[in-house]
Amino acid sequence: ETKEKLASSFQALSAEALRTNREDFLQLARTSLEKFQEGAKGDLAQRHKAIEELVKPVQESLQKFDGRVQDIEKARIGSYAALSQQVKSLQTETARLTNALRAPALRGRWAEIHLRRAVEIAGLIEHCDFFEQVTVPGEDGAVRPDMVIRLPAGRSILVDAKAPLDAYLDAAQATDEARRDARLRDHASQVRQHVQKLSRKTYWTRFDDSAELIVLYLPNDALFAAALEHDHELLEGALAERVVLATPSTLFALLLTVAHGWKQEKLASNAREIAGLGRELHKRLSDAARHLDKLGRSLDGAVRAYNETVGSLESRVLPGARRFRDLSAAQLDVEIAPLAPLESAARPLTAPELCAAPVPEDAN
Structure with a gap:
């Protein structure tokens, strides 16, 4: 029992300890x-603050970049919408232009305006007069080429504009290759067909000063290239019928x-005018030389007349006057001045051009 008490006491003491x-x-x-948590919290706060300070510029840059990207996106969306609207408007205008060019009257007028513009770009207005829509009557009816361009030496060249579109x-609007090739x-x-029609009209026979051909003007190089690609003998056939096919580039060269x-x-x-002025100047120089020669001869005659007058005065008049002085009939304070003869004469013309015979007015 004591042992059990000791054990219980020991166990209680052990449990209490x-x-x-x-x-x-x-x-x-x-x-x-x-304590560790307090230290860790302070260190973590410092690390967090350091990281925030380190990341803050990057965060601000990213925010600015994001704002810029959003602005760019908004501008892109606005530009895309405006571009889409312009493309739609362009498609509408293109469709309207295409429909308008399918009308024969508008198509022909467009070709005529294009032709006039090509002539003006070439700068020929001041050097080459041109006439539009010149009508010439004839037995088979009147003909009227779109333009008559004047050439040097009184010649002219005829131009007719066509726009087969x-x-x-x-x-151009075909969706398959077969239909495109057929069109x-x-x-x-x-x-x-336009070449053959112009050839049959023989415009050049109605204009006396025209070259024996007519220029068929196509207002687009692609029109000529496409036609020539599918008709390789088109150019040779047109030339054989005295029709010259021309595009803006070739017409500009012409x-x-x-x-x-x-x-x-x-x-x-100008050379002819200069030659005429030269002949006129030569004639005037000849006339001037003839007048100078006449004036020189007149001067020589005047000198001879003067010397003869002096000789006659000295030999026939002065001896009688001296007798008045000897007879005391003359005034004592009046003396007759002596007269000396002239020995010099006018200089004769010696230059061959001035001594030659005068040039006729009709000389070349």
């Missing part, structure tokens, strides 16, 4: 942990050639 030690350990651990526009062949056929011809004509005209 264990409980006390555990509470002390827990209290110590809690205190240490709280129906088949070409259909080919381009039709386009080449339309161009050849007009520059005309302008060069006018420049040469102007130079020749």
Whole structure:
């Protein structure tokens, strides 16, 4: 029983000591942990603050970049909307223009305006007069080329503008290659028909000063290229029928050639005028030389008459006057001044040009 009491007492003491030690350990651990947490919190706050200071410029830059990206996106959306509107408007205007060019009257007028613009760009207005829509009557009816361009030496060249666009526009709008090729062949056929019609009209026979050909002007190089691609003999056939196919580039070269011809004509005209002025100047110099020669002969005659008068005065008049003095019939304070004869004569003309015979007025 004593043993059991001791055991119970020991067990109670052990349990109390264990409980006390555990509470002390827990209290110590809690205190240490709280101190560690306090230190960790301060260090973490410092690290967090340092990281915030380090990341803050990057964050601000990212915010600015994000704002800029949003502004760019808004501008892009606005520009895209405006561009879409302009594209739609352009498509509408293109469709309207295409429909307008399908009308024969508007198409022909467009070709005529394009032709006039090409002539003006070439700068030929001051050097080469041109006339539009010149009507010439005839037995088979009146003819009226779109333009008559004057050439040097009184010649002229005839130009007629055509714009075969129906088949070409259909080919441009075709969705399959077969239809496109077929419409381009039709386009080449339309161009050849225009060539044949102009050839049959023989415009050059109605204008006496015209070159024996007519220029068929196509207001777009692509029209000619497409027709020639599907009709390889188009150019040779047109030339055989005295029809010259021209586009803006080739017509511009032709007009520059005309302008060069006018420049040469102007130079020749100036040369003829200079030659006429030279002949007139030569004639006037000849007349002046003839008058100078006549004046010199007159001066020589005047000198001879003066010397003869002096000789006659000295030999026939003065001896009688001296007798008045000898007879004391003359005034004593009046003397007759002596007269000396003139020995010099007018200088004769010696230059061959001044001594030659006068040039006739009709001399070349």
